[in-house]
Amino acid sequence: MTTLSTDKLSGPIVDTTVDETIERPPLVLGETDFMDVTDSVCAMIENKAPIGWWLALLVSVSLFGLLQVLILFLVLTGVGVWGNNIPVAWGFPIVNFVFWVGIGHAGTLISAILYLFRQKWRTAINRFAEAMTIFAVICALIWPGIHIGRPWLPYWMFPYPNQMGMWPQFRSPLLWDVFAVGTYFTVSLLFWYMGMIPDIATLRDRSKSKIRQIAYGVFSLGWRGSNRHWHRYERAYLLLAALATPLVLSVHSVVSFDFAVSQVPGWHSTIFPPYFVAGAVFGGFAMVILLAIPCRKWFKIEHIITARHMENMAKIMLSTGLIVSLAYATEFFVAWYSMNRYEQFTFENYYTGPYAWAFGMLMFCNVIFPQLLWFKKLRNNMTILFLASVSVTIGMWFERFWIIIMSLTRDFVPSSWGSYWPSWVDIGMFAGSFGLFFTLFLLFVRFLPSVNMAEVRAVMPQAHGEGDPWIASEVHDRAKAMEREAHS
Amino acid sequence: MSEDHRAIQDPQTHLDAAEGATSWGVLAEFDDVETLLSAAEQVRDAGFRRWEAYSPFPVHGLDAAMGHQYTKLPWIVLACGLTGMLSGILLTWYTNATSFEGIPYALRGYLFHISGKPFWSFPAFIPPIFELTILFSAFGAFFGMLAMNRLPMFYHPVLKNLRFRRATQDKFFIGIEAADPAFDSSKTVDLLRSAGATAIEELEP
Numbered sequence: 001m002t003t004l005s006t007d008k009l010s011g012p013i014v015d016t017t018v019d020e021t022i023e024r025p026p027l028v029l030g031e032t033d034f035m036d037v038t039d040s041v042c043a044m045i046e047n048k049a050p051i052g053w054w055l056a057l058l059v060s061v062s063l064f065g066l067l068q069v070l071i072l073f074l075v076l077t078g079v080g081v082w083g084n085n086i087p088v089a090w091g092f093p094i095v096n097f098v099f100w101v102g103i104g105h106a107g108t109l110i111s112a113i114l115y116l117f118r119q120k121w122r123t124a125i126n127r128f129a130e131a132m133t134i135f136a137v138i139c140a141l142i143w144p145g146i147h148i149g150r151p152w153l154p155y156w157m158f159p160y161p162n163q164m165g166m167w168p169q170f171r172s173p174l175l176w177d178v179f180a181v182g183t184y185f186t187v188s189l190l191f192w193y194m195g196m197i198p199d200i201a202t203l204r205d206r207s208k209s210k211i212r213q214i215a216y217g218v219f220s221l222g223w224r225g226s227n228r229h230w231h232r233y234e235r236a237y238l239l240l241a242a243l244a245t246p247l248v249l250s251v252h253s254v255v256s257f258d259f260a261v262s263q264v265p266g267w268h269s270t271i272f273p274p275y276f277v278a279g280a281v282f283g284g285f286a287m288v289i290l291l292a293i294p295c296r297k298w299f300k301i302e303h304i305i306t307a308r309h310m311e312n313m314a315k316i317m318l319s320t321g322l323i324v325s326l327a328y329a330t331e332f333f334v335a336w337y338s339m340n341r342y343e344q345f346t347f348e349n350y351y352t353g354p355y356a357w358a359f360g361m362l363m364f365c366n367v368i369f370p371q372l373l374w375f376k377k378l379r380n381n382m383t384i385l386f387l388a389s390v391s392v393t394i395g396m397w398f399e400r401f402w403i404i405i406m407s408l409t410r411d412f413v414p415s416s417w418g419s420y421w422p423s424w425v426d427i428g429m430f431a432g433s434f435g436l437f438f439t440l441f442l443l444f445v446r447f448l449p450s451v452n453m454a455e456v457r458a459v460m461p462q463a464h465g466e467g468d469p470w471i472a473s474e475v476h477d478r479a480k481a482m483e484r485e486a487h488s
Numbered sequence: 489m490s491e492d493h494r495a496i497q498d499p500q501t502h503l504d505a506a507e508g509a510t511s512w513g514v515l516a517e518f519d520d521v522e523t524l525l526s527a528a529e530q531v532r533d534a535g536f537r538r539w540e541a542y543s544p545f546p547v548h549g550l551d552a553a554m555g556h557q558y559t560k561l562p563w564i565v566l567a568c569g570l571t572g573m574l575s576g577i578l579l580t581w582y583t584n585a586t587s588f589e590g591i592p593y594a595l596r597g598y599l600f601h602i603s604g605k606p607f608w609s610f611p612a613f614i615p616p617i618f619e620l621t622i623l624f625s626a627f628g629a630f631f632g633m634l635a636m637n638r639l640p641m642f643y644h645p646v647l648k649n650l651r652f653r654r655a656t657q658d659k660f661f662i663g664i665e666a667a668d669p670a671f672d673s674s675k676t677v678d679l680l681r682s683a684g685a686t687a688i689e690e691l692e693p
Contacts, residue, residue: 034544034658159583161594167583169600176615183619187626194630198656202544205653221640224647225655229637230546232559236633239565240626247622254615457658458545463521 063435100140106284107133112244123455199449266407275327283396365395516685527683572624576617
C-alpha cells in the first residue's frame with residue numbers, strides 16, 4: 001500500500017477547480033487499505049448474523065406470510081373484502097402502489113444521477129439504495145396486479161395477438177404505466193446486477209464452502225477483473241446511468257399522468273409530474289436513511305458509510321422536501337387563482353372536510369418536522385435523523401392518501417360524493433407489503449455485497465496514480481483531515 | 489500441419505516444447521497502482537500483444553498505459569436504442585392505427601374510438617415509444633458489454649491460480665500469454681521482476 005506523504009500531494013493540488021474553502025472529511029475513514037474495505041464489507045456475509053438481524057427477519061417473514069394469506073383470501077373471495085367502493089374505486093391498493101413506486105426513485109437517483117454528477121460519496125450507499133429500488137418496485141407491482149379485479153388475467157395488459165382480436169389501448173396513461181414501471185424494473189435490475197458482478201467475484205474468491213463457491217461463481221459469470229473488461233464495464237455502467245436518468249424521471253411522471261390526465265378536481269393539474277418526482281425522491285431518501293442507520297451500526301461499517309454520507313443524504317431529503325412543500329403551496333395558489341369553484345371547493349375540503357386529520361398529518365410529517373434538518377447538530381444526530389425519516393415515510397404515504405382518497409370522495413356532483421374507510425384486509429396487506437420489502441432486504445444484506453467494494457476501493461487515495469486529476473480533491477481532503485488531526 | 493511447419497510460423501512453440509509445453513503464460517503480482525501502471529507501460533513498450541492487467545477496481549490511466557482502443561459499445565447501444573424506438577412506433581401504429589383486411593383476426597390491428605381522437609395519435613404514443621427505446625438500449629449496454637467481454641466464461645487459466653484470488657480483493661496482476669510472439673520465458677520474467685513484481689508464477693493452461 002502506498003502511504004500518503006506531503007511531497008506526493010504537491011502534484012495534484014494545482015487543480016484550481018478544487019474548492020479550497022470547504023474542508024471535507026475523506027470518504028473512507030481510518031487507516032484503511034483495500035483489504036480492510038474488502039474484509040469489512042464481506043464480514044456482513046461471512047460472519048454470524050447479529051441477533052437484531054434474526055429478530056427483524058422473524059417479524060418480516062411473518063408479515064410477508066400475512067400478505068400471502070390475505071392475497072389468497074382476496075383471490076378466493078373477491079375485491080369486496082377491501083374497503084374500495086364507488087366513487088373510491090382506487091382506495092388503498094393504488095395509494096400503496098404509488099407509495100412503493102416512489103420509494104424506489106431514490107435508489108436510481110443515487111446510482112444514476114449522482115454518478116453522472118460525479119458525486120463520489122455515492123459509492124458507499126449506491127448498492128443498497130439500488131437494492132431498495134428493486135424491492136420497492138416488487139412491492140409496488142403487487143398492487144395493480146391484484147387490483148385489476150380478476151388477478152389471474154394480468155397478461156391482458158401486454159401486447160400479444162389473441163383470440164379476442166384486441167390490443168392494448170396505447171392512449172391510456174394506465175397502459176403507459178405498464179410500460180414505464182415494467183421498463184423501470186428491468187433496467188434497475190440490470191443496473192443493480194451489473195454493478196454487483198465484480199463484488200460477487202470477490203465473494204467467490206473468498207468463499208470457503210463448496211456451495212458458496214458454486215453459487216457466487218455462477219453469478220459472477222467468471223469475472224476476473226481484466227482491464228479490457230473493466231474498460232467496457234465502465235462504459236456500459238455510464239451508459240446505463242445515462243439511460244436510467246431520463247427513465248426514472250419518466251416513471252413517476254407517467255404515474256402522475258394516471259391522475260393528471262383525468263378530469264377529477266385535485267387531480268387535473270399540470271404540476272403533477274415534477275411534483276410527483278420530487279416527492280418520490282423525498283420519500284425514497286427517507287427510506288434509504290431508515291435502512292442505512294441500523295445497517296451501518298449492526299454490521300460495523302460506520303467507517304465506510306460515514307457521518308458525511310448521512311449528512312449529505314439528510315441535505316438532499318431536506319431540499320427535496322422543500323420542493324414538495326413548494327408544490328403543495330403552488331397547488332393551493334393555483335386552485336385559488338383559477339377561480340374554478342370545483343377546484344376551490346376541493347382544496348377547501350382538504351383542510352375542513354372529513355379527512356382534515358389526514359391532511360394535518362401530511363403537513364406535519366412532510367412540511368414541518370423535516371425542517372429540523374436545517375440544524376447541523378440535529379441532522380448529525382442519528383436519532384433525530386431516523387425520526388425525521390420515519391416522519392417523511394408516513395407523510396409521503398399520507399400524501400398519496402390525500403391525492404387519491406380525498407379527491408375521489410368529493411366529485412363534481414354532491415350526489416356522487418362518498419366516503420372511504422379501509423377494511424382490515426387493506427391494513428393487513430399494507431403491513432404485509434412492508435414484510436415482503438424487509439424480508440428481501442434482510443436476505444440481501446446477508447447474501448449479497450451491500451456496499452460496492454470495487455467503487456469504494458476506487459475512491460481511496462491509493463487507487464490513483466500520481467497526477468490523476470480525479471483524485472486531486474480527495475487527496476486534498478484527506479491531507480487536510482490529517483493536518484487537522486496533527487494540530488488537535 | 490506438420491510440427492516443423494508450426495515451429496516456423498510460431499517461434500514460441502519451440503520454446504514451449506523445451507519446457508514440456510505445459511505453460512499458458514506467466515502471472516506477476518504487484519502491490520500498488522503506481523507500480524502496475526509503470527509495469528504496464530514497460531510491457532507495452534516491449535511489444536507484447538497477448539497480455540492483460542487485472543485489478544480489483546478500474547484503474548484510471550491503465551488503458552493508456554496498456555495502449556487500448558476505446559470500446560465500440562456506445563454504437564451498439566445507439567443501434568439498440570434506435571431499434572427500440574422503431575419497434576415502439578411500429579407497435580403503436582400497427583395495433584392502434586391500422587386494421588388491414590386479409591390479415592388473420594388475431595393479428596389485425598384494433599381501431600379504438602376514444603373520445604373522437606385520431607387513430608394515429610402520435611403524442612399519446614410517445615410514452616410507450618420512449619420506454620421501449622430505453623429498454624432496448626439498456627439491453628444493448630448490458631448484453632453488449634457481456635458479449636464483448638466474452639462473459640460468462642467459467643474457465644480461465646488465471647482463475648486456477650490461488651494467488652490470483654486476491655485480484656478481486658486488493659492486489660494487481662499482469663498476465664502474459666506464452667502464445668505471444670514476443671514471449672520468452674526467462675526474459676519476460678526478468679522484465680516483470682525489474683518492473684516491480686512482488687511474485688511471479690507460471691500458469692497451467
